[in-house]
Amino acid sequence: MIDLVLVQLPNPALASQMYNSLGIMYLASVVEQAGYSVEIADLRHGDMELPEAKFYGFSCTTPEINDAKKLAKQVKGKTIVGGAHPSLLPEDCVGGFDYVVVGEGEYPILEIVECTPEARDGLIYGSRIKNIDKIPYPARHKVKNPYNDQIFEGERYGKGALTATLIATRGCPYNCAFCGNIYRSITSRSVENIIGEMKGIMADGVTHFKFMDDCFTLHPQFEKLCVAIEKLHISYIAHTRSDLMTREKAWLMAYSGCVQSGLGIESADDYVLKLNNKGESTEDHLRAIRMLKEAGIHTKPYWMTGLPGETDKTIELNKQFMVDTQPDKWTISTFTPYPGCNIYNNPKDYGIEITEPDWSKWWNYVDKYNHVIIGQTQEEMYARYEDFFQWLKGEKWKRKPH
Helix, strand or coil, X not given: CEEEEXXXXXXXXXXXXXXXXXXXXXXXXXXXXXXXXXXXXXXXXXXXXXXXXXXXXXXXXHHHHHHHHHHHHHCCCEXXXXXXXXXXXXXXXXXXXXXXXXXXXXXXXXXXXXXXXXXXXXXXXXXXXXXXXXXXCCCHHHCCCCCECCCCCCCCCCCCCCEEEXXXXXXXXXXXXXXXXXCCCCEECCHHHHHHHHHHHHCCCCCEEEECCCCHHHCCCHHHHHHHHHCCCCEEEEEECHHHCCHHHHHHHHHHCEEEEEEEEECCCHHHHHHCCCCCCHHXXXXXXXHXXXXXXXXXXXXXXXXXXXXXXXXXXXXXXXXXXXXXCCEEEECCCCCCCHHHHCXXXXXXXXXXXXXXHCCCCCCCCCEEECCCCHHHHHXXXXXXXXXXXXXXXXXXXX
């Protein structure tokens, strides 16, 4: 019998299954290093019979929690739930699982599997892992296809080189009202640890990477990291905040092999940015894109529609931003007030009303919002999203080459 089966739950509202969960692979590596047997069961590609195990672990975002609760009733082993939803709304999970883990799960899951006295049934709070270097690299050998040929090009942009995902830091020190990040500070891996992981991946013939950090440029040894990555002669993409970008950082990223930077623009309406505590202005976004372009790095704005304060004027400002900046790619999501974020906790303060009680419909890439901006209808909100989405797809914002 297997000691632990970690379950990658279905993602029915996502158009692509290009990403494997780094969190699950980290959990698997810790358990395996301790000498226990562990498997990852990926249910995203259809139903499969879960192997018999002593423990079953479910890592859940909010829209996945219903599936996890259902599966937990069907398996015979002890059940563990962790991840974003249990960490931010543990009371919704207690009673549905034998163990509910709040916070980082590497050490709690090992305590559970080892049946230590600390692992009592019920609610378990994981201590913040200050030295990530002590955790073994993600167990990529436990998933069928650890690398993907859509990641580097991105959703809707076709296929490219096989790409590996990794992180250099965990957490985010910012306090955007729409974000439910449990940790408002960062911990970081050493440069040597990051490079060691990248070299191991390169041994598999993979030379393209995507850093999944919320803010790649926040690494405390950012310059040292860029210099070390340059020696590998690889290509990578990353994300950062506009207000963190400087010319020096842009050129360091380009020098080290960064070919594209994503930016959480969200909105080009300064009223919306201020209301949602983004901590950035449209001018910050314009300046960041300009500096990245000067360094030869492609830019990819991340837009979010349906945010508190959005109006028809907001979409027109968004369109003008695209015309003015001429980014290379883009992506768009529909705002979802996930548990833990300040908007979820205080919806009236932001002029919204949450209208959807069914967690399974809380995806941020769907054709219906689970909230309404007071004074507007969901139909008006979605029509605004559809207008902007189709306009982006039609590439009417692109300047014709001379």
